Amino acid sequence: xxxxxxxxxxxxxxxxxxxxxxxxxxxxxxxxxxxxxxxxxxxxxxxxxxxxxxxxxxxxxxxxxxxxxxxxxxxxxxxxxxxxxxxxxxxxxxxxxxxxxxxxxxxxxxxxxxxxxxxxxxxxxxxxxxxxxxxxxxxxxxxxxxxxxxxxxxxxxxxxxxxxxxxxxxxxxxxxxxxxxxxxxxxxxxxxxxxxxxxxxxxxxxxxxxxxxxxxxxxxxxxxxxxxxxxxxxxxxxxxxxxxxxxxxxxxxxxxxxxxxxxxxxxxxxxxxxxxxxxxxxxxxxxxxxxxxxxxxxxxxxxxxxxxxxxxxxxxxxxxxxxxxxxxxxxxxxxxxxxxxxxxxxxxxxxxxxxxxxxxxxxxxxxxxxxxxxxxxxxxxxxxxxxxxxxxxxxxxxxxxxxxxxxxxxxxxxxxxxxxxxxxxxxxxxxxxxxxxxxxxxxxxxxxxxxxxxxxx
Numbered sequence: 001x002x003x004x005x006x007x008x009x010x011x012x013x014x015x016x017x018x019x020x021x022x023x024x025x026x027x028x029x030x031x032x033x034x035x036x037x038x039x040x041x042x043x044x045x046x047x048x049x050x051x052x053x054x055x056x057x058x059x060x061x062x063x064x065x066x067x068x069x070x071x072x073x074x075x076x077x078x079x080x081x082x083x084x085x086x087x088x089x090x091x092x093x094x095x096x097x098x099x100x101x102x103x104x105x106x107x108x109x110x111x112x113x114x115x116x117x118x119x120x121x122x123x124x125x126x127x128x129x130x131x132x133x134x135x136x137x138x139x140x141x142x143x144x145x146x147x148x149x150x151x152x153x154x155x156x157x158x159x160x161x162x163x164x165x166x167x168x169x170x171x172x173x174x175x176x177x178x179x180x181x182x183x184x185x186x187x188x189x190x191x192x193x194x195x196x197x198x199x200x201x202x203x204x205x206x207x208x209x210x211x212x213x214x215x216x217x218x219x220x221x222x223x224x225x226x227x228x229x230x231x232x233x234x235x236x237x238x239x240x241x242x243x244x245x246x247x248x249x250x251x252x253x254x255x256x257x258x259x260x261x262x263x264x265x266x267x268x269x270x271x272x273x274x275x276x277x278x279x280x281x282x283x284x285x286x287x288x289x290x291x292x293x294x295x296x297x298x299x300x301x302x303x304x305x306x307x308x309x310x311x312x313x314x315x316x317x318x319x320x321x322x323x324x325x326x327x328x329x330x331x332x333x334x335x336x337x338x339x340x341x342x343x344x345x346x347x348x349x350x351x352x353x354x355x356x357x358x359x360x361x362x363x364x365x366x367x368x369x370x371x372x373x374x375x376x377x378x379x380x381x382x383x384x385x386x387x388x389x390x391x392x393x394x395x396x397x398x399x400x401x402x403x404x405x406x407x408x409x410x411x412x413x414x415x416x417x418x419x420x421x422x423x424x425x426x427x428x429x430x431x432x433x434x435x436x437x438x439x440x441x442x443x444x445x446x447x448x449x450x451x452x453x454x455x456x457x
Contacts, residue, residue: 023100026093033060033086040082045075055079060086111163116182118168122148123187129174129204130195131158134220138192139167150183175203175309177211185211193235194220199309202226202233202299206324209234213360213445229297236356273302276321288313290323300324346456347371347390351381351407352425353398357441361394364445368453378402382410389419392452396425396441421455 037056041047047055051068059082071079125148128135135151142149151169153159162169172179174195185191191208193201201219208217219235221227227238274294276283282290291298291313301311302322308315317323348370352358355376362372373390375381378399385393385407393411397404404424411422423437439451 020100022096023093026089026096030086030089030093033082033089037082037086040078041075044078045069045071056082056086059083060090062087115168115170119150119170119182119184122150122168122184124189125149125184125187127152127180127183127185127188127191129191129193129201130220131155131162131169132194132196134194135192136161138194139165143167150188152179152183175200175207177207180204180207180211185215188212188215190216190218192218192220193230196220196222198222198226198230202230203307203309205230205233205235206299213364214357216356233299274323274325276317276323277319282317282323283319285317286313287311287315287317290317294323294325296325298323298325346392347373347388348452349381349384349388349390349393349395349420350374351378351384351394351399351404352376352396352441353400354396360445361448364449365452368449370452376400378404378407382407385411385420386414391456392421392423394423394425394439394448394452398427423451423455 034053034056037059038049038052041052041055042049045052045055047069055068057063059079062083126142128138128142128149128151131139131151131153135153139149139151149168151162151167152172152174153162153169154171154173159169159171170179170183172182174180174193185208191204193204193208195201195204198221201221205217205219208215217235218237218239219230221230221238230238279294282293285293287298287301299310301308301315301317301324303318303320346369348365350358350361350365350372352361352374353376358374358376362374365372373384373388375384376399378395378401381393381395381399382402384390395404395407399407408422408424411420421437423439425441426438427441437451437455439448
């Protein structure tokens, strides 16, 4: 059953409105008692309206001043009734007023605690960075489809709208690593980077890809020239900013298998922080000069704990600065480099059904000095293992044409399993073939690397 997020009407806002209604009701009752008391004294004791109002006020407030005229027996009975009803109305009004003040003071804090607990309980959800027109359209589509989501927004007026709709959200800067972690980035399934700034979306993409290598990232782009940068930084899909695109972004995350892959030139990239003190040749140079000397792109600068996105090319690099450096290598250059080093690198076969997961595995394996050989076919994996004899083979249990367990069985029949260390990738932890090494596809990529390195060592 799908669980719908965001159907609560307005949370603490409704409670505050209820308190205000109680104040209005108590005030109306108090005015009615004063008017009835004034009219009652005028009728029972035959006194002018001002004296009747005076008697009513000192009676309700229990001040105890002297009576303007001696009261008859009927007047005394009327006064007792007026004391009970008037004091009750006055007490109700005071209680309602104090309650409304306390609710207004404490509701925000309590609601934030509830929101944090609600977000901590989410898993496999979507994160929306920015709640403009695109963010609203995407959130509505997620709500309709029953997909959990969290919004990160810093603008007060948009946060009020989020409160009104009851959407789970975090108030803060979406480019902040702390806010992304608070939104459950490590547990999230997808992320929409749809700030009105390409630099902000680029920084979100880099941070999210570093903290969660397998999350699906869909980003908004303002300038066409930024499209390739976002893709190289780790975005899976990039779209232009229209309201209809917000719905398409949501559908793209909810049904990734139906979306097209945009990209053109495929590149392997790695964004890293480079300490200027480790590259003394760039110290004192401008950002533009340092970019040419490093043969890449400088996306940010960290100085005294403050991050600057897309720094001014004229800014000078200091000894204590750190630069966020993006180096890209074309797929053709990567293949040429791997061919040159193939006899020195440990070869690892990656036979995984998902192109996205296989690309992730290939990327992290290259970083530890391995040469990945990628295929999405069980039969081709069997052929490659027989012909190439890689040191390790990662075989997906769910390969479409030949299941991973069957690939392992045939490899053992060929008696090459002593040369090739086999690791079966399963859908769930411990759900394997009963023997040999197994690894869940939901495991952290670092666990996969550790198992591969341990197997070879």
